[in-house]
Amino acid sequence: MPSRYRSEFDSVIREVKAHERWFSRSLPMIASENVASRRVRDVMASDLGHRYAEGWPGERVYAGCKYIDEIELQAIALGKRLFKADFVDVRPISGVVANLAVYSALSGPGDRMMALSIPNGGHISHGKRDFSGSAGLVHSLEIDYFAFDKDVMNIDVDETKKRIRAAKQLRLAMFGGSLFLFPHPVKELSEAFREAGATVCYDAAHVIGLIAGGRFQDPLREGAQVMTFSTHKTLFGPQGGAIASGSEFADQIKKAVFPGTTSNHHLHGVAAKALAFAEFLEFGRQYSGQVVVNAQELAGRLAGLGEKVLGEKVGYTESHQVVVDVTKYNDGGSMEKLLEEQNIIVNRQLIPGDLQAGRHYTNPGGIRLGVAELTRLGMGRGEMAEVAEILHEAMGGKKKPKVRARIADMREGFQRVKYSFTESPAYFFS
């Protein structure tokens, strides 16, 4: 029998190889991305990825789970230590699913949630129904916005207190976001939310690694009652989600995760989360410290080269992100493309003031840069100075081949994954 689909099969493999080759000579700077260690990636390809284990360890409704239960209990135990929480659920298969589980556990359709608007940093999973946001579209939550002060790129405490007092049926507060430069005023606002009858939640999708490493803020000690997150942004684990909270929410959250929002919960991912949590307990403090140093160095250097970096009045950043207003060149969408042509992978970003200026999410005013992955590959302050120069030149767009060559050259020394028990190659698919 001649094979009919062998060439399609092979072409997919070739594309994956091409992708790895491209990324190995690029600057991967998407703030929500990172690179996992070899062992984390190996376990993702194990037999666990074929299995089912609905329910909680020890209470499964599937056979074949004796090792799976041990692995999940380990993941939970490591997670409790890493996030200093009495309850951890590692089953949500993504950050959005973790948010949906929390909405389901703690609010009903038609209730209200206060969150950041998207130009001010909110995530689409916090969004209104009108914008097809998960909170509104999937869970029918009504959304009120935090007041935001763009001069300091943070929530305006006094103005927000007024909005909390005026809000009706406010059941949830959701701190955190996707454009996230400075710790949020959880301490300052939690009491007002609780008095209004709302549960205080914190979406740490982006910054959970910095939180776990002790380099950002500690929401669960500052008044947040529930924390959701992704496990692959600053936390350098597999793509996935998780929830941490006090034990008083455990029963509600467990039910909202299964059967509420998952059936199969991706057991290869659970094992990979356990490994990444162990790596983070060992190396997370050092890693996240370097991430913040690198972001601040990059921001300062870009500003020194004349770029308009947001948060100028407050030191640009205290996270892994740097946000640049690119309206003097073009817009964030065009800039994203121009940089991609030069092997610099970043994403466009809505920034405060965009909507008033008539810009929207396809052509926003900014780009968002993340240093979490470059840091995991071993880069430090010296490299950030060079990355700033490369970016500055690339944004001008006049010498594309030279920029590409300079990046390939620089990347030769950064092909391995650091901050893990055994250093491993970042690209090995073949």
Ligand SMILES: *Cc1c(COP(=O)(O)O)cnc(C)c1O
């Ligand atoms: C990335 C992100 C999410 C979504 O996480 P996924 O794991 O991609 O589903 C949720 N909330 C915020 C604030 C994010 O930035």
